[in-house]
Amino acid sequence: MVEFETLKDLIKLAKERKCKIGEIVWEYEAEVEGVSKEFVWNKMVKHWDVMKRSIENGLKENFELPCKIAKRYAKKFLKGKKFFLDDFMSKVVARALAVSEYNSAMGLVCAAPTAGSSGVIPAVIYSAAEKLNTSEREVILGLFTASGIGLIIANKASIAGSEAGCQAEVGAAAAMAAGALVELANGKPEQVDHAVAITLKSIMGLICDPVAGLVISPCIKRNAFGAVLAFLSAEMALTGVESLIPADEVIEAMDSVGRLMHPDLKETARGGIATTPTGERIREKVFKEGSLEPK
Amino acid sequence: MKRVESIFEIIGPIMVGPSSSHTAGAVRIGRIAREILGGKPVKATILFHGSFAETYRGHGSDKAVVGGILGFSTDDLRIRDALEIAEKEGLEIEFKTVDLGEEYHPNTIKIVLEDSSGLKVWIVGSSIGGGNIIVTEVNGFEADISGDYHALITIHEDKPGMVAKITAILAKYGINIARMKVSRVKRGALAFSSIEVDQEIPLEVVHEVEKVEGIKLVRALKPI
Numbered sequence: 001m002v003e004f005e006t007l008k009d010l011i012k013l014a015k016e017r018k019c020k021i022g023e024i025v026w027e028y029e030a031e032v033e034g035v036s037k038e039f040v041w042n043k044m045v046k047h048w049d050v051m052k053r054s055i056e057n058g059l060k061e062n063f064e065l066p067c068k069i070a071k072r073y074a075k076k077f078l079k080g081k082k083f084f085l086d087d088f089m090s091k092v093v094a095r096a097l098a099v100s101e102y103n104s105a106m107g108l109v110c111a112a113p114t115a116g117s118s119g120v121i122p123a124v125i126y127s128a129a130e131k132l133n134t135s136e137r138e139v140i141l142g143l144f145t146a147s148g149i150g151l152i153i154a155n156k157a158s159i160a161g162s163e164a165g166c167q168a169e170v171g172a173a174a175a176m177a178a179g180a181l182v183e184l185a186n187g188k189p190e191q192v193d194h195a196v197a198i199t200l201k202s203i204m205g206l207i208c209d210p211v212a213g214l215v216i217s218p219c220i221k222r223n224a225f226g227a228v229l230a231f232l233s234a235e236m237a238l239t240g241v242e243s244l245i246p247a248d249e250v251i252e253a254m255d256s257v258g259r260l261m262h263p264d265l266k267e268t269a270r271g272g273i274a275t276t277p278t279g280e281r282i283r284e285k286v287f288k289e290g291s292l293e294p295k
Numbered sequence: 296m297k298r299v300e301s302i303f304e305i306i307g308p309i310m311v312g313p314s315s316s317h318t319a320g321a322v323r324i325g326r327i328a329r330e331i332l333g334g335k336p337v338k339a340t341i342l343f344h345g346s347f348a349e350t351y352r353g354h355g356s357d358k359a360v361v362g363g364i365l366g367f368s369t370d371d372l373r374i375r376d377a378l379e380i381a382e383k384e385g386l387e388i389e390f391k392t393v394d395l396g397e398e399y400h401p402n403t404i405k406i407v408l409e410d411s412s413g414l415k416v417w418i419v420g421s422s423i424g425g426g427n428i429i430v431t432e433v434n435g436f437e438a439d440i441s442g443d444y445h446a447l448i449t450i451h452e453d454k455p456g457m458v459a460k461i462t463a464i465l466a467k468y469g470i471n472i473a474r475m476k477v478s479r480v481k482r483g484a485l486a487f488s489s490i491e492v493d494q495e496i497p498l499e500v501v502h503e504v505e506k507v508e509g510i511k512l513v514r515a516l517k518p519i
Contacts, residue, residue, distance in 0.1 A: 029302050050309045066353045103312030106355045106375045113305045115312050150305035160424050213350040215313035286353050
């Protein structure tokens with residue numbers, strides 16, 4: 001029986017069996033749900049297909065953001081002249097924006113770990129696989145790695161903005177993606193730990209302050225930020241940069257920070273940028289439109 | 296807090312955006328109302344309370360709840376066009392905002408459904424995060440339905456032995472009870488029970504429960 005409570009457990013199992021963390025998580029899922037490994041694999045392939053399509057649709061489809069309170073920027077960013085980012089990182093950012101915009105406009109997405117943070121993992125994994133020429137098998141294993149990390153965060157801390165702020169949504173997504181990147185690059189299991197720890201430390205305490213309570217601002221751009229952070233943390237870990245604090249302890253700290261966080265800063269739209277003068281103006285406009293009888 | 300077991304609660308569900316609580320949760324509450332009505336609704340009144348009242352349009356909660364009433368799942372892209380589809384199907388819809396009171400969760404919807412025979416069902420459901428929901432009222436009775444399980448819903452005369460007769464039928468078919476809730480508005484009138492179970496409820500069970508004297512309404516719900 002595969003059992004793990006912490007990232008340390010997961011790393012120990014991977015080292016004992018000389019395999020990737022993703023393979024341990026794959027086996028765990030089959031056991032805990034009482035289904036075949038093949039069934040679990042095919043289900044993840046289906047989820048990956050939805051992720052890929054959400055990137056494509058987010059860049060291609062013709063849609064507007066709800067209440068027209070914000071514009072779409074994914075395509076504009078992709079085509080715009082860059083002064084600092086290379087072509088690769090520009091694509092990562094554009095893809096994260098695309099999925100998040102598509103999600104805001106009621107597109108079909110795969111929550112990872114939530115709908116509000118669903119842009120990070122597709123953008124990161126798709127771009128990394130394209131660059132490294134990764135096989136689909138390795139990509140799917142990477143998604144298992146990511147989901148194992150997410151499972152630990154969900155059970156030791158939270159993956160809900162209403163419980164622990166955005167650190168639990170975009171933060172968790174970035175940490176999951178960073179760990180998966182280490183495995184896609186054939187890094188060591190310990191490096192997964194460092195990548196997760198570096199990510200969560202960098203984003204610790206991030207509040208959830210959606211303007212007008214909608215999954216638009218700041219959510220969409222934060223997905224792009226989370227995607228970039230995942231690459232930065234993974235690259236650090238892969239070059240041998242270590243986190244002073246182990247990932248499991250960082251996750252515990254994230255949980256206590258989430259509990260200390262004032263309710264106004266946890267998805268209620270009663271603090272942060274939601275209550276700025278502009279934020280309040282937008283909220284009022286949305287409320288007025290929302291209270292009208294349907295046409 | 297509920298322990299997450301499956302990784303597909305982490306990567307997944309596949310859903311129509313933008314928000315598991317405001318979209319997926321709203322679909323599920325609408326769907327439960329339809330299942331309890333048990334047939335095609337011709338009229339729906341949807342009342343949004345709290346945070347839902349403020350942001351339902353921006354989140355597409357209006358489309359989501361109507362999608363659920365039309366019988367769609369949370370990953371059905373037709374949710375985007377639910378209002379137009381409802382119109383084509385002859386479902387009359389009215390949206391209102393309401394203040395149900397402080398004791399209600401901020402993401403709460405009240406739905407009143409009617410079918411062509413005049414049967415009326417109304418429920419109050421809250422979207423409590425991550426797509427999880429709880430239906431707390433059915434036709435004025437206190438309820439507790441999560442939509443995660445198969446469930447048997449009954450409205451019956453409030454007299455001794457009713458619940459025992461219903462659970463005996465479930466036992467006869469080897470159906471295990473996970474959660475249950477029994478309530479009434481006043482003594483000796485009508486009572487309500489929702490029994491969440493681990494196995495699918497066969498049609499025979501519904502027919503047998505219908506035959507119990509004093510039963511007014513029986514519905515078997517599937518996990519949504």
